[in-house]
Amino acid sequence: MSLKDQHYIDCIQQGDTNAYSVLIDRYKYMVFTLALKMVKRREEAEEISQDVFVKAYTALNTFKGESKFSTWLYKIAYYRSLDYLKKQKRSLQTHTIDSDTEYHLPAIENVMDTLELKERKKVIQEAIALLKEEDAVVITLHYFEELTLKEIAGIMNLDANTVKVRLYRSRKRLAVLLKNRLEPEILENYGRR
Amino acid sequence: MEEDKKLNEFLKKSVKMVGLEKPSSDFTQVVLSKITKETQIQKEYKYTPLFSKTAWVVVCSVVVAIFVSAIFANSSTESTLYTLLKLNQLTAFNLSGSLPNIPFLNIFMYGFCAIAFFAWMHIFLVYKPFKKRYQWQS
Known part of the structure; x- marks a missing residue:
């Protein structure tokens, strides 16, 4: 079992800079993924x-351990990305009113099952990339990191109910995007029957 | 409701399957070297006050000592230091009589108070929330 974050934080605060490399290795994938979902460029x-x-290293003395180190880090990542977009004068995508809100989950699942693993991953990645930046962040934090609505709300500085609504809409939107992406395969599947 | 639950499960499985994005292979090394550079800069440009705490304590003690001796010492004392520093002038000093008597209109005072109030509110409504946001407190 790996040692808890607090152990490494204590080591860093006692002057052991190398202990930080463990925390970097532990969270670099999630932090990078969140930043990529926001700014869209590698x-x-x-x-x-x-x-x-x-930034987290220099501000480590302000981390009081009231939240998990990971959520504290994700919060920094979220706000750094927002600041970056603001500096670049790039605004976040706004919600569009979609006329297409229909999807048929069993059809999507059937087609997904016929795809190779690599192709399946590509389809999902492309669909997530089409989501609004903040929705992609909510989806990743909830489904991959399995954070609670309250934790996500803390990271994004939102109300838990707002996160709940956003998650619901993002879920539906992602299902529609997957359906659109897989439309030819779905039709082909129906043709075979 | 059932449909929503199924979609929830499907997305959970799908997002887990996709996994996370991978940064460059030397990511950790780059961060550590940036931290080393940052800490060096911080050390070089570490803030040091012009007057140290000890210096301030000495200055304050001297000032307090002068005032205390001016108040409690007998003004008729012909001690060399007392006359040399002209401390008898301190006890004879009348502050209210020395200030110029400038008349202020009431409206000026009301305006001044209003500005002071808004400046004070600015600290709580604008400055502190922004400071908190950028301090990344847990």
């Missing part, structure tokens, strides 16, 4: 993620 996401870890 080079920029890498730069932001590095800044996040440097």
